[in-house]
Amino acid sequence: MPEVDVLSETTEMVDPVPGAGVPHLPDQPDLVQLLTPEGERVEHPDYALDVTAEELRALYRDLVLVRRWDAEATALQRQGELGLWASLLGQEAAQVGAGRALMPADMAFPTYREHGVAWTRGVDPLHVISMFRGVDQGGWDPVATGFNLYTVVIGAQTLHATGYAMGMQRDGADAATLAFLGDGATSQGEVNEAMIWAATFAAPVVFFCQNNQYAISAPIERQSRVPLYQRASGFGFPGVRVDGNDVLAVLAVTRAALAAAREGSGPTFIEAYTYRMGAHTTSDDPTRYRLASELEEWALRDPIARVKAHLSRSGLADAAFFDAVDAEGDELAVRIRTGTRELPEPAGTEIFDHVYAETTPELAQQRAEFVAYRASFEEA
Amino acid sequence: MSETLTIGKALNLGLRRALEDDPKVVLMGEDIGRLGGVFRVTDGLQKDFGEQRVVDTPLGEAGILGTAVGLAMRGYRPVCEIQFDGFVFPAYNQIVTQVAKLHARSRGRLPMPIVIRIPFGGGIGAVEHHSESPEAYFAHTAGLKVVAVSTPADAYWGIQQAVASPDPVVFLEPKRRYWEKGAVDPDATPDPLFGSRVVRGGDDVTVLAYGPMVKTALQAAEAAAADGHSLEVIDLRTLSPLDLEPVFASVRRTGRCVVVHEAPVTLGLGAEIAARVTETCFHSLEAPVLRVGGYDTPYPPAKLEEEYLPDLDRVLDAVDRSLGF
Numbered sequence: 121m122p123e124v125d126v127l128s129e130t131t132e133m134v135d136p137v138p139g140a141g142v143p144h145l146p147d148q149p150d151l152v153q154l155l156t157p158e159g160e161r162v163e164h165p166d167y168a169l170d171v172t173a174e175e176l177r178a179l180y181r182d183l184v185l186v187r188r189w190d191a192e193a194t195a196l197q198r199q200g201e202l203g204l205w206a207s208l209l210g211q212e213a214a215q216v217g218a219g220r221a222l223m224p225a226d227m228a229f230p231t232y233r234e235h236g237v238a239w240t241r242g243v244d245p246l247h248v249i250s251m252f253r254g255v256d257q258g259g260w261d262p263v264a265t266g267f268n269l270y271t272v273v274i275g276a277q278t279l280h281a282t283g284y285a286m287g288m289q290r291d292g293a294d295a296a297t298l299a300f301l302g303d304g305a306t307s308q309g310e311v312n313e314a315m316i317w318a319a320t321f322a323a324p325v326v327f328f329c330q331n332n333q334y335a336i337s338a339p340i341e342r343q344s345r346v347p348l349y350q351r352a353s354g355f356g357f358p359g360v361r362v363d364g365n366d367v368l369a370v371l372a373v374t375r376a377a378l379a380a381a382r383e384g385s386g387p388t389f390i391e392a393y394t395y396r397m398g399a400h401t402t403s404d405d406p407t408r409y410r411l412a413s414e415l416e417e418w419a420l421r422d423p424i425a426r427v428k429a430h431l432s433r434s435g436l437a438d439a440a441f442f443d444a445v446d447a448e449g450d451e452l453a454v455r456i457r458t459g460t461r462e463l464p465e466p467a468g469t470e471i472f473d474h475v476y477a478e479t480t481p482e483l484a485q486q487r488a489e490f491v492a493y494r495a496s497f498e499e500a
Numbered sequence: 501m502s503e504t505l506t507i508g509k510a511l512n513l514g515l516r517r518a519l520e521d522d523p524k525v526v527l528m529g530e531d532i533g534r535l536g537g538v539f540r541v542t543d544g545l546q547k548d549f550g551e552q553r554v555v556d557t558p559l560g561e562a563g564i565l566g567t568a569v570g571l572a573m574r575g576y577r578p579v580c581e582i583q584f585d586g587f588v589f590p591a592y593n594q595i596v597t598q599v600a601k602l603h604a605r606s607r608g609r610l611p612m613p614i615v616i617r618i619p620f621g622g623g624i625g626a627v628e629h630h631s632e633s634p635e636a637y638f639a640h641t642a643g644l645k646v647v648a649v650s651t652p653a654d655a656y657w658g659i660q661q662a663v664a665s666p667d668p669v670v671f672l673e674p675k676r677r678y679w680e681k682g683a684v685d686p687d688a689t690p691d692p693l694f695g696s697r698v699v700r701g702g703d704d705v706t707v708l709a710y711g712p713m714v715k716t717a718l719q720a721a722e723a724a725a726a727d728g729h730s731l732e733v734i735d736l737r738t739l740s741p742l743d744l745e746p747v748f749a750s751v752r753r754t755g756r757c758v759v760v761h762e763a764p765v766t767l768g769l770g771a772e773i774a775a776r777v778t779e780t781c782f783h784s785l786e787a788p789v790l791r792v793g794g795y796d797t798p799y800p801p802a803k804l805e806e807e808y809l810p811d812l813d814r815v816l817d818a819v820d821r822s823l824g825f
Contacts, residue, residue, distance in 0.1 A: 257605040268573075269605055273597045279563060280598070283570020290552065291574070310593070313563035320558055474608045475642050477666035480694075480741035 150347075151361055151393055154368040157421045159429025161368075169372040173436040179367050180431060181445050182216040183424045186236040188449035189245045192456045193235075193252070197402045201460050202252045206233045210365070210397030213423030214330050216240060217370025218298060218392070221378055224266065225295035227288075229281035232270040233330075234300050241267035245452070246459045255463050275301060275308035278327060282314045285325035285381070296324035296381035298374070304335025306351065307343045315355040315387070324381035327352075327389045328374065330364060332396035337409040352389035364394030365423040395421075468494060502685040508678035510652035511541045513686075514659035515579065519549050522577060525663055527554045528564050529581030529617075538583055539619055539678055561591035568614050569598050577613045579663055584675075585620040586629025592637070599668045600643030612643075614668045615659070620648075621712045621762050622809055623676035625802040632799060633763035638670040639740040639772075646740040647693060648672040648711035652682035654737065657690035665693065672739075674712035696743040698750065702732035705756040705819050708747060708773060710736040713760045713810065720815035729819065739769055747773070748780050755786035756822040760810055765793035787825035790818045 152164050171179075190208050197205040208215060215236025222228060228237055238248050238260070247259035251270065258269040271277035281299030288295045305311050306329060318325045331348055333340050344351070352359025362373040370392055377388035395418040399406045431437035472479075472487040479487075505513070518525050527542060527549075533556035536543030546554035557564050561582060568578035582588045588595070595616060602610045622631035639646045645667050649655045655673070662669040691697060699714065700721050709717040714735045721731035732750050736742065751757045757777050759770035774789035792810045800808045 256607075261609055262573075262606060263609055269602070269610070271598075273593065276566060276594060276598055279566020279594065280570040280573065283567030283572075284574050285570070286567060287571045287574025287576055290576070297570075309560075309590070310562045310566060313558070313560040314566065316558050316560065317563050317567055474604045474606075476645070477603060477608065477611060477613075480645075481743075482741050 151363045152369045152373050153363040153366050154372060155366045155426055155430055157365070157426050159426045159433055161430060161434075164369070164372075167369065167372040167376060169368055171368065171371075176427070176431060177437055177441060179216060179220065179371070180424070180427045180437070181448070182220070182236070182239060183212045183367060183427060184445050184449055185452055186212050186216060186239050187424060188453055189239070189456060190235060192453045193245075193249055194398070194402065196249070196457065196460055197252070202249065202402075203254050204401050204403060205252050206401045207396075207398035208233050208235050210395050210418065210423070211330055211332055212236050213367035214364035214370055214392040214394050217367040218300075218328050218374045218390075221371050221374035222266070222298060223295065223378070225293060226378065227266050227268065227281070227284055227295070227297045229268045229277040229284070229297060229299045230270055231274075231277065231300050231302060231305070232272050233302075234270075237300065238267055241265045243267050245456055246463065249456065249460050250463050253460060253463060255466055275305040275311040275314075277301075278305070278311050278314035279317070282318045282323050282325050285318070285323040286321055288324055289321070294382055296326060296378045298326050298328055298378065301327065301329050302335060303329060303331040303333065303340050303343055303348060304338065305329070306348055307335075315352070315357075315389070318387040319356045322384065322386035324384070325387050326374065326377040326381055327387060328392065329390065330392045330394055332394050334396060334400070334406075334410070336400040336404060337406075339409075347391065349389060349391035355389075357387045357389065359389040359391065361391045361393055364392030365421045365426070367423060367427060501687065502683045504681050505652045505656070505684045506679050506681050507649070507652050507655045507673070508539060508541055510656035510682075510684050511659050511673065512543055512545070513684075514656040515542060515663075516545060516548075518579070518660050518663040519545065519553055521660075522663070524575060525553070525577045525579060526571060527579045527581070528557050528568060529555075530557055530559055530564075530583050532556060532581050537581060539675065541617075541673070541678075542581065561587055561589075562594050565591040565594035565599060565614075565616070569594065569602065569612065572612050572614050573602075573610050577615075577663060579615040579617065582616060582618045584626075584630045585618050585632040585634055588616075588618055588634060595638070595644070595668075595670075596641050600641045603667070604643060611666055612668045613663075613666050615662045615665075615671050616668070617659075617671045617673060619675035619678075620672045621674050621676060622799060622805050623712065625805070627802070628799065631805065633761065633794065635670075635672060635739050636763060636768050639769060644668055644670055644740060645694065645738070646670045646672065647738050648674065649737070650674060650677065650709075650711055650714035650735055652680070653684050653688075653690075656684045656686070658693055658737075661690065661693035672711055677712050677715065680715065694738040694741055694743060696734055696736045696738065696746050698732060698746055699735045700731065700733040702730035702754070704730045704754055705758060705822050706732045706734065706747065706750040706754045707758050707760060707815065707819070708734050708736055709760040710739060710769075711762075713762060716810060716812055717760055717815060720812040720819065723812055724816060724819060729823065731819065742773065742776070744773070744776055744780070747777060751777055751781045752784040755784055757781075757785070757789045758792060758815065758818045758822055759789065760792045760815055760818075762794050762809055764796045765791050766796045768793055787822040790822055792818045
């Protein structure tokens with residue numbers, strides 16, 4: 121078994137809900153890990169992974185660029201350019217690892233924080249940002265990218281992913297869906313229904329839960345008395361807990377689960393054990409509900425630092441490579457910064473245009489009234 | 501060649517034809533397969549089309565609607581049966597936050613051709629949550645279309661038209677009228693799905709109804725005729741979008757309008773219709789638009805439902821009040 125002492129310490133933190141009377145999770149991390157926080161490559165008996173040096177460097181590049189995008193968007197929100205931003209800081213490995221496990225024909229169903237998965241599906245960062253800027257409701261094409269629109273209502277997308285997977289199954293497609301959810305979402309009835317449906321119909325869906333320890337301010341102890349991955353057995357399919365800050369382990373575990381789904385073995389529940397280093401969203405103040413020491417502990421398990429350490433130690437990348445990735449990050453940041461400010465304002469009539477595939481007389485009339493009302497100002 | 505069918509059987513034949521016409525149509529619901537549904541509307545369909553086309557689902561309304569969303573994204577046309585009106589609320593989240601909005605959110609890239617069949621309304625002596633009239637919740641939600649049928653012919657054609665519609669349709673079936681009989685001509689050219697219809701001509705008062713109340717309104721018109729009053733009865737048929745042009749034309753002639761529904765009166769469909777008729781026909785009105793509906797109470801126990809539900813006497817009382825202005 122890989123060394124996991126550091127992770128087990130997290131359960132010893134001060135109870136952020138004093139007097140809640142809810143016991144902490146049993147102290148049994150049981151994580152799949154392929155790359156230690158120190159950057160040491162380790163093997164796992166169930167999850168072998170062959171990655172070339174080139175693939176490793178590509179994963180590192182993904183992680184750095186996704187973090188850079190996230191940092192830039194957070195800054196843009198602080199500057200008043202975005203209404204809100206949901207930062208993925210700390211969860212880059214979980215998202216890049218899961219996203220890179222997908223095949224082109226697969227379909228991902230994100231929540232509202234999967235910018236890293238969006239990146240792996242080739243979604244333009246500005247198409248994600250446009251939603252948080254209030255320009256549109258998600259500017260990318262979910263069909264063309266295999267990356268569904270963000271879902272804000274907690275857990276609703278797990279049912280969509282299951283239904284879509286049932287459709288893939290009917291079509292005989294060699295494909296699966298990857299449903300993202302958070303630790304808080306596991307308390308939702310709809311998530312439980314999704315798992316029951318998935319199990320009953322052996323739908324090719326993988327539930328990928330990023331346990332980032334908090335649902336806004338509520339700690340995981342407020343959602344579950346057992347480790348989340350153990351819940352899967354109650355639904356009749358495998359659950360596995362992976363080090364969510366280990367991009368290689370996430371890649372290997374997700375790849376295996378998706379392969380099993382495509383082969384007709386039905387769903388898997390993956391709990392990516394990770395930590396949200398930032399706020400829930402830019403509206404939130406995490407210092408009210410968690411301790412700085414906890415943050416410091418998790419910083420030691422940074423998902424990017426360990427890949428960088430591994431690449432350096434193994435001689436798979438040199439300073440010039442790291443500098444080049446950083447420079448690419450700078451370019452991306454500039455593109456995001458200027459691109460955000462240049463996002464065109466939507467036309468007012470757009471609110472009427474796609475409410476229905478076949479519009480209604482009422483809506484057509486309201487649209488005409490809107491246009492006439494607007495025009496009355498222009499003439500004046 | 502016209503045949504006489506109940507509303508329930510007409511729905512069954514309409515669903516059968518929808519399944520035959522389009523291999524992407526999938527029926528989903530609790531007990532709809534071997535049992536044929538608690539009202540037997542899907543009787544025999546699983547036997548003939550198989551478990552893949554007529555799916556007995558686990559017990560979970562959000563699950564039925566949420567997986568229907570995913571299937572619709574994948575190109576299927578799910579027809580979801582909600583067993584009883586009061587059980588639609590666990591699925592309300594999926595219907596209102598997802599089904600209704602995804603077409604707009606995706607700018608048309610994610611079509612939602614989903615039909616949500618709901619046996620609705622009271623009058624069958626059921627226990628609680630089996631006799632609700634939730635139509636206003638859905639009609640208030642942009643992105644949904646809402647239909648209520650009242651005749652076997654409309655049931656037969658309407659369900660096929662709803663399945664073929666590219667938009668999500670909440671399809672309300674008047675459960676206490678499932679056994680009402682009427683003529684269905686499978687070779688006829690049906691009226692459009694979204695439109696109201698004058699079902700009885702008259703000159704004195706315009707009476708509007710939909711679903712189970714159409715029969716009650718027609719009974720009231722019959723009784724009023726004996727008293728020398730001529731009622732024009734309009735079946736709204738579609739609650740969102742509302743087709744009020746025939747209503748406006750009628751009210752301009754009669755000068756009087758009574759709206760009848762089972763749902764509680766406050767903020768019900770009748771309130772919206774009264775406002776629109778007043779806005780449009782103000783100068784023609786001889787009396788305020790009056791509403792007849794359920795009281796603003798939870799649906800009562802079965803022994804009291806006859807007190808709660810509008811009957812022909814309450815309709816006639818409203819007609820008399822209208823004529824008294």
